[in-house]
Amino acid sequence: EAQVTQNPRYLITVTGKKLTVTCSQNMNHEYMSWYRQDPGLGLRQIYYSMNVEVTDKGDVPEGYKVSRKEKRNFPLILESPSPNQTSLYFCASSFTGTGTEAFFGQGTRLTVV
Amino acid sequence: SQQGEEDPQALSIQEGENATMNCSYKTSINNLQWYRQNSGRGLVHLILIRSNEREKHSGRLRVTLDTSKKSSSLLITASRAADTASYFCATGSFMDTGRRALTFGSGTRLQVQP
Numbered sequence: 335e336a337q338v339t340q341n342p343r344y345l346i347t348v349t350g351k352k353l354t355v356t357c358s359q360n361m362n363h364e365y366m367s368w369y370r371q372d373p374g375l376g377l378r379q380i381y382y383s384m385n386v387e388v389t390d391k392g393d394v395p396e397g398y399k400v401s402r403k404e405k406r407n408f409p410l411i412l413e414s415p416s417p418n419q420t421s422l423y424f425c426a427s428s429f430t431g432t433g434t435e436a437f438f439g440q441g442t443r444l445t446v447v
Numbered sequence: 448s449q450q451g452e453e454d455p456q457a458l459s460i461q462e463g464e465n466a467t468m469n470c471s472y473k474t475s476i477n478n479l480q481w482y483r484q485n486s487g488r489g490l491v492h493l494i495l496i497r498s499n500e501r502e503k504h505s506g507r508l509r510v511t512l513d514t515s516k517k518s519s520s521l522l523i524t525a526s527r528a529a530d531t532a533s534y535f536c537a538t539g540s541f542m543d544t545g546r547r548a549l550t551f552g553s554g555t556r557l558q559v560q561p
Contacts, residue, residue, distance in 0.1 A: 365547070376535065376553035390546060424489060431547035432477055432539030438489035
């Protein structure tokens with residue numbers, strides 16, 4: 335089954351404690367991206383990757399890091415989380431980034447206290 | 448930055464009625480996509496319409512695109528309670544920086560009353 339898998343689904347952490355949200359896709363997609371969703375603001379892109387070892391900033395990259403060492407995985411790293419990073423996070427993948435449908439993970443609800 | 452803006456923000460209808468949602472965007476696009484999101488879950492792709500297309504159908508969905516007005520509409524016919532969800536338009540564009548991105552609006556919350 336074609337899917338994007340994110341883990342964990344829910345996470346509560348404390349300010350400053352580094353965390354990683356994993357994302358894996360099984361469709362051999364080149365393009366992967368991370369979004370955060372906040373009430374009234376829709377989805378905003380954090381980082382994206384057009385291929386292995388190729389990553390770039392989206393609209394709201396501050397406070398986040400990503401890596402793309404393998405085609406299937408695209409982890410999101412928060413080195414020092416802060417309360418304003420409390421949000422619902424989605425990983426997505428697609429063949430081209432814009433010209434084909436994107437597949438989304440089930441989301442990670444992160445709370446930073 | 449948000450490219451697509453959906454209208455209305457919320458819509459409540461009775462089962463069997465049609466639901467129409469609109470999306471406006473600001474810059475030129477290669478395509479426009481519609482997604483559905485059940486509460487707190489991941490988005491699911493519904494339909495993609497390219498910039499050279501004016502109308503597209505998929506089951507009970509009908510999407511129109513007017514590039515001169517920079518707007519699109521999603522029509523769900525004969526709605527069902529299971530259609531209750533948030534609906535987002537997303538515009539795909541190539542930016543001057545070389546960045547390719549889908550930019551989402553803030554969505555329309557559709558409630559279909561049984």
